Amino acid sequence: MTDERPALLRVVEVMDRLRSPGGCPWDADQTHSSLAPYLIEEAYETLEAIETADLIGLREELGDLLLQVLFHARLAEEADEPVRFSIEEVAADLEAKLTRRHPHVFADVQVSGAEEVSANWDQIKQSEKRRASVTDGIAMGQPALALAAKLVSRTAKSGRAVDPPSGDGFGERLFALVAEAVQAGIDPELALRDTARSYRDQVRRQEGL
Numbered sequence: 001m002t003d004e005r006p007a008l009l010r011v012v013e014v015m016d017r018l019r020s021p022g023g024c025p026w027d028a029d030q031t032h033s034s035l036a037p038y039l040i041e042e043a044y045e046t047l048e049a050i051e052t053a054d055l056i057g058l059r060e061e062l063g064d065l066l067l068q069v070l071f072h073a074r075l076a077e078e079a080d081e082p083v084r085f086s087i088e089e090v091a092a093d094l095e096a097k098l099t100r101r102h103p104h105v106f107a108d109v110q111v112s113g114a115e116e117v118s119a120n121w122d123q124i125k126q127s128e129k130r131r132a133s134v135t136d137g138i139a140m141g142q143p144a145l146a147l148a149a150k151l152v153s154r155t156a157k158s159g160r161a162v163d164p165p166s167g168d169g170f171g172e173r174l175f176a177l178v179a180e181a182v183q184a185g186i187d188p189e190l191a192l193r194d195t196a197r198s199y200r201d202q203v204r205r206q207e208g209l
Contacts, residue, residue, distance in 0.1 A: 012087055015070045032075055039068045051193065100124065122157060134158040146189040148178040156182070
């Protein structure tokens, strides 16, 4: 008999089975820390599918990302209180956040366009997080170009005029280029990835591949 229940519900149960006694030994051994490299890897594979317009690949990679979400949530269900949570709570938190940060859709706030939506999002987020610095919440472990761009962008959005670090070192010169790209509305991380991909293709052509 065909299981007519939603696929999301079925895959949650599959994850439960894998972690349960008598399930998969490899899955049973995993922790949040041991899974972290896979989360990063799957995120990059998803990005590559987007960059190459591979929609078939994107479907698969999104599934792999969903697996990471399900896996981490399943591990969290096994934790002690008060840090325990489930995939249902993750989804409920997301639903509440999306509703709260879209008052122009779910409340009576009026907006003129996407820019005002983005500004409202940042303002609501700042109010929720109660952060002391505009740099709070920026993931310092992300790739250096993306990190520099995020720092520049977040600082500019706050209305602060902070000059990039001065000097003739490679770091200072790269940071200045990142700031220039951000001011021009260009994502330096994606721009360099595009150029690197073109260079890769040029190498392969010279190799006769």
